[in-house]
Amino acid sequence: MGLPSIPPYPLPTPDELPPSRVGWSLMATRAALLIHDMQRYFASAYGNADQPLPQVIANIVAIREACDRAGVPVFYTAQPVRQHPIERGLQADFWGPGMQLDPEHRAIIDPLAPREHDTVLTKWRYSAFQRSDFAERLAAAGRDQLIVTGVFAHIGCLATTFEAFTRDIRPFYVADATADFSREKHDMALAIAAGCCARVMTSRDIVGALGADSTTEQA
Numbered sequence: 433m434g435l436p437s438i439p440p441y442p443l444p445t446p447d448e449l450p451p452s453r454v455g456w457s458l459m460a461t462r463a464a465l466l467i468h469d470m471q472r473y474f475a476s477a478y479g480n481a482d483q484p485l486p487q488v489i490a491n492i493v494a495i496r497e498a499c500d501r502a503g504v505p506v507f508y509t510a511q512p513v514r515q516h517p518i519e520r521g522l523q524a525d526f527w528g529p530g531m532q533l534d535p536e537h538r539a540i541i542d543p544l545a546p547r548e549h550d551t552v553l554t555k556w557r558y559s560a561f562q563r564s565d566f567a568e569r570l571a572a573a574g575r576d577q578l579i580v581t582g583v584f585a586h587i588g589c590l591a592t593t594f595e596a597f598t599r600d601i602r603p604f605y606v607a608d609a610t611a612d613f614s615r616e617k618h619d620m621a622l623a624i625a626a627g628c629c630a631r632v633m634t635s636r637d638i639v640g641a642l643g644a645d646s647t648t649e650q651a
Contacts, residue, residue, distance in 0.1 A: 460502035468582030491635035558591035
């Protein structure tokens with residue numbers, strides 16, 4: 433019960449990505465960034481391994497900086513500590529009671545700490561849209577594209593991606609800015625996303641697209 437201890441694994445390279453069924457163009461004026469569950473509790477499952485988490489963090493930082501330059505809003509999810517069994521629901525059957533310490537467990541890791549202008553959503557279920565006003569916030573900001581980063585690739589990241597798709601919000605799933613329990617599960621998540629509900633891209637491609645779009649707007 434609870435989180436596993438995650439062994440090191442290499443992130444997928446660009447030539448290892450599954451082909452996406454869609455060729456959506458990422459646009460700075462339509463996009464929002466989601467940094468999903470990058471809390472100390474979840475990051476601790478990776479220990480001090482040099483991969484994949486350090487590179488994922490660096491890639492998310494690069495994407496967030498590109499979003500700042502392009503005027504793209506940044507959202508976070510953060511699960512609460514000491515959830516009541518009713519709040520925890522069926523997740524307790526799979527993962528136990530969850531986080532028990534505050535603020536040590538709940539805090540977003542330091543390199544990605546939210547700024548005053550960012551939005552932090554309380555996360556209750558796998559999908560960031562469940563029991564939150566995430567969809568309403570995106571609509572109010574005129575955003576119908578979502579860049580998905582964080583952990584874990586085959587669980588909350590994928591569930592959020594599926595729900596964005598069902599709400600006609602175009603997801604852009606970042607292969608090397610997400611991490612998982614293993615390379616096998618990571619590859620599985622990418623294949624499902626690319627085949628069913630998202631465009632799978634690299635962090636470099638995301639940064640490049642945001643920069644190109646913001647440059648075009650200023651021209």
